[in-house]
Amino acid sequence: MRYSTKTQLLTGSAIVAAGLLFSTHATAQDVSVAFSASELGATAYNPVAASTLNTATSLIFDRLVEQDADQSFHPHLASSWEETSDGMSWTFSLLDGVTFHDGTPFNAEAVQFWIASYAGTENEYLVEAIGSVDVIDELTVRFNMDRPEPNLLYNLASAFMGIPSPTAFAELGDDFGVTAAIGTGPYELQSFEIGLETVLVRNEDYTWGSDLSENTNAGHIETFTFREIPDQSTAFLELRTGGIDLLLGVPTDFLKILEAEANIQIIQMPGVGISYMPINVTAPPFDNILVRQATGMAIDQDGIVAAIYNGVGAPARNFLISSLPEANVDPSLNVMYDPARAGELLDQAGWVMGTDGVRVMGDERLSVSLFTANTTELTRLTQVVQAQLAEIGMEAIITVFDSSTIRDEYRNNAHQLAVRSYDWNNSDILDWFFSGNRLGYPNVSMWEDAEGQRLNDVAMTESATSAERIANFTAYHEYVLSQHLFVPIYQPTQNIAFNSDAITVPDPVRGARFRGQSFVDIKVVE
Amino acid sequence: MILRYTFMRLLMLIPVSFSISVVIFMIVYLLPGDPIDNLLRVGSSAEDRAELVARYGLDRNLIVQYFVWIGNMFRGEFGEAIVLRRPVADLVAQNLPYSLTLGGLAFLFSSTVGMALGTISAVVRHPVLDRFMRGFILLGSTVPGFWLALLLILFFSVNLGWFPVSGAGGWTSLVLPVLTIGFGGVALVARVTRVALLDAQREDFVTLLHAKGLSSGTILLRHLMPHALLPVVTILALRIGWILGGAVTVEFVFGRPGLGSLLIRALGQRDYPVVQACLLMLALAVMLGTLIGDVAQASMDPRIREKKT
Amino acid sequence: MNVSQMAIRSLDAFARMSIGRAFASGIGIVAGGFLILLVLVAIFAPWIAPFDYAAQNLLNANASPGWPHLLGTDEFGRDVLSRVIFGARTSLSVSATAIAISMAAGMTLGAAAGYFGGVFERAVMTVVDLTWSFPDILIALIFVAIIGPGLTSTTFAIAIAYLAQFTRLTRAQIVRLKRETFIEATINLGAKPSHILLRHLMPNAIAPVIVVGMLAIGDGIVLEATLGFFGLGAQPPTPSWGAMMSSGTAQLFLSPWVIIFPGVAVAVTVIAVNLFGDELIRALDIRDRLRGA
């Protein structure tokens, strides 16, 4: 009796263990991809409601239009479009024969439903200018604009404007994008383990790829497994050891090493964002503009690019990537490294150098909190920033938060300085991060200013043409810079690395980013 | 007899599980700030708030709240994850198999190899072997798990390329984590087995067993091993909690999903419903572990069976 | 005689009789000598360390061991040797403080539980047994995650993680001693509980607790390193052995010395603590008394 119980226990556990050893052996048709650090922490594949989306979203959902690297727009689910001369009406002709993954047809009604679904979400600004959507016929829609929106095509090409199946979207409610995500894209969502892994399988019916792809039919690869590897250096090791085939976003300090590897190829694309340090203008001592200005002068952008990024990428001097025309501001407003001047400004603000190298005002030490998210690259950059701030006599205490909750911390207004980055290649990002309507997050600087809001409104809603829009946004950008609300640090490049023994990747990459349109062209090396 | 003993042990678990559930329940109240805010995402609407209050009876007194909460737990309703926005039960169900696989294998590995090594070192009394064992046991019980994990990655994944660096795809990704957790476990089990066997060998009855004419092998297997197993079983049962929860460092280094990494992530994200559920599962595992250990011990030792409690 | 004098007297007796004997063996000398050296290094870190532990030199990042950076530099060009030396300070002081707190609290709880018994004892022991079966790293992680990262919360987290161990051990000693004749006699003579506890029980119970405390310092160092590795312990730029290893797996590839040397420091220290603790146990001949708990 005694012995038999024991044996049963042992065999029992052995069976359990064996059963759990699921062997998802990687086949040649299964390509694994690691997200870049900035894409981590997406909680749902819901383009309408989510505030973070990753690359896999662009494979599940198609958009009406696509944007190429040269900023030109290409038809996708909209085969053509027309804008009235006053910019108050847009008519889109839709592709015929497109179906969602659930079999329902993609048509004018789907578009109408979809645009309406943005109401009340964080992403509503994308469709704010659209007053109403008319269904002209099965495959034609008309957007009746409340005001001209020169940025409409850009918005429509964004990942946040992937088109979901209306049936599924209505049915699943909050679960849409979590338990299932139904789009028209070249790949279907098979499983989504939050924070871990997303598995996409080929949509065999796909025939409606855009002209940014060589292959407009179903993708070559059967399955894409997207992994969230929180530590970018682990992701790097995975690529090097063959654990993953494609790494979106290689940390720049690993570029040199990867270049030396025979089987690793690197694609460098122009960056679409910057790393920067927002300053909370409501938290003393940063309510004093002199302190903010001094803080900006403490950061040695060139030094950072040279030393920690090995000269890859460029220093950031203002809030926008330099390829945008709105980045050409009055040079005197650009933020430049000048520690001597920073010292003078701080003296002027009443912060004098103390005995232990930290400035003081009366009994108070110039000690501030510096928030960042727990990704390798950001924590690293933050430590460099900390050391550079120490040079001007500012002690920064680093606090690291989980990347998906740090936004809540900003909303709690507990921060003073933070190191973060964004990915967006349009000047309306200024509205996103500095509008008084979004205090805490995204307006991490907590900046509310009548003149600022006026310039913002003008730029966002009163530009009838592209040229006007550029002028308006430049003015807004300059005003933002004059208030010293943040410190620009670095403009990274997009670095994509892949294992050339395993897969081939289209070269050159078309599109502004490496996403859906390029994934359908990826092939396995036989 | 053994059934009665098991039943008694189960009865004794009631006050323990009650106190542990109270502690876990209290977590959101012990945290700074309004407990309701701790259970809601920042910026939730007043309706969301009202709904939560109604669902958990948060407007009633603490005792009522506790019973509402524990009732939900018993039904497997762990609530909704704040950050991850899905039922906590789903998250637990998603992560638990990973923990069980890793924990189960590490458990098997450390118990079999540990007992084998312990037995060998107790039976074969060779000075060189003895020194080797002591060194191994010392290293196994002192080297930090995460460091060992890093070194194993450096050697086996980066240099030799035998096993994947991270993740949970297929059996190869289990080897290094199992080795890392198992290393400490093997050392512990080997030490306990060795000491227990040496102690058992010194018992008077062993002389008499030899005097009966039994061979050393028979004595070892039929008489000494059961004695040595008693403390080993206790230690192993205690290890169940350690292996499931203590695997958190290993899960972290190897980027593996599991209960431990879910808990860590939830703690980082202040996702307290998830934290509560994870802790409850771990506490359950710990209690089950001690229960299994006690029952196993009682099934081997008639003296324990007869103790009234 | 008050409590502190009491404690000092028994500690003194303990020190005289055992530390010397622990040093009597070869292993004892090597392990004990290393520990003394380490404590000295920690105390005199600012004079010993060749560089400023926080000074970054980005142009000399990830330099291999050599001259002038004997153990190389990390990803910020900081001197690894200086950081290991200053790290000893963090690791030792956090661990020792935590264990001291844990020991004091655990001895109080355990002595009270063992002496008074009854419902109080059962309540204390239920909680203690429960925390005891939870992994120490988990208890510490939960505590730090809730209170917030940093060295102070790490210290308290470690103290809490080991509280159960000291409580159990002290209680076991007290229960054992209470059964001995000379204590029974004192109780029968009508002595006050506080008198019996402080004058008779604690001095006799203290040796095993101190030895376990000594060994626990080793565990505390590992725990501190683990929390540091999770980024929850020392915050940058303060160096701690664990935090130094937290810069990511790839560091193993770019500059393995950044991860290997702090790890070696942890391992060697903990091994030395364990070896010396074992010698103490042997010198005091208390192995059997430790086994019961």
Place this chain on the structure above:
Amino acid sequence: MLSVRDLGVAFGAVEPLSGVSFSVDKGETIGIVGESGSGKSLTAMSVMGLLPLIGGRITGGTIVFDGQDLTKLPERAYRKLRGGKIGLITQNPMTSLDPLKKIGPQVDDVARLHLGMNANEARARTEEILGTLRIPEPALICDRYPHQMSGGMKQRIVIAMALAADPDVLIADEPTTALDVTVQAQIIRLLDDLVKQRDLALVLITHDMSVVAQTCDKVVVMYAGRAVEYGPVEAIFDRPRHPYTQALIACIPRGLDDTARLTGIEGTVPTVINYPKGCPFHPRCPRAEAICATDPPTFSVEGDSAAACHFAEVAHAQPA
């Protein structure tokens, strides 16, 4: 039947036992007597061939059983003798049985091992033997665990184990020391009966001269790893010639006057590492002289008995 000649035992460099000789025949009981630490138990372990178990080895002499020299017997063959031809009864019945196993199987083992019986036959035999040892309800006892039984009962089980294979020689190492006085008497009587009924040769190791007087035919008195006096019981008790033997006899409580026992013998038994030179007993000997500290005494034979004392002749002339 069993004859030990000049036996020596060593542990590493120390030699706690040397020059021990005795012999015992069927139906005969020999007592080996001495204080604890005198090497009695080592003698028993040597005969059982169990010295390696405690790290010792035989350095000299012979142990002849049934015409075979056991000191040269390979382990495998020795195992057949142990429990088969030679049974052992150990000192402490409380710890002599495996606490995790039921009584039945522990006794059955012997018959299965040495008599080739199957499980049922062995059990039948076990119950039979338990019956002859006056154990009530043997079948029930077989199903019990050791901790459920009294010390006296356990010692009977141990005896049953020793007897199960019908041995020729029984070695009883202080079989009654750990028991109550009344139980002691029962066990001694039981052993005495067994010797007579089964024609056993019994080696009875004890520190109690009164037990020797009751049961033994011959006696060997040991001190500090040596035999100091041996001979037929009557001869030794009549005329003890070694001062140590005299002291042991003096310790026997006589009638109601129990004070003598409490006095004991002055001083303590030397430990293995500091065996005195010359006569080992001289530091405690009331009549020691200079020669005792330098020269080891030789046996002075008188009839069947012999005593190792420089003053053996004188000693017996003046009984203590």
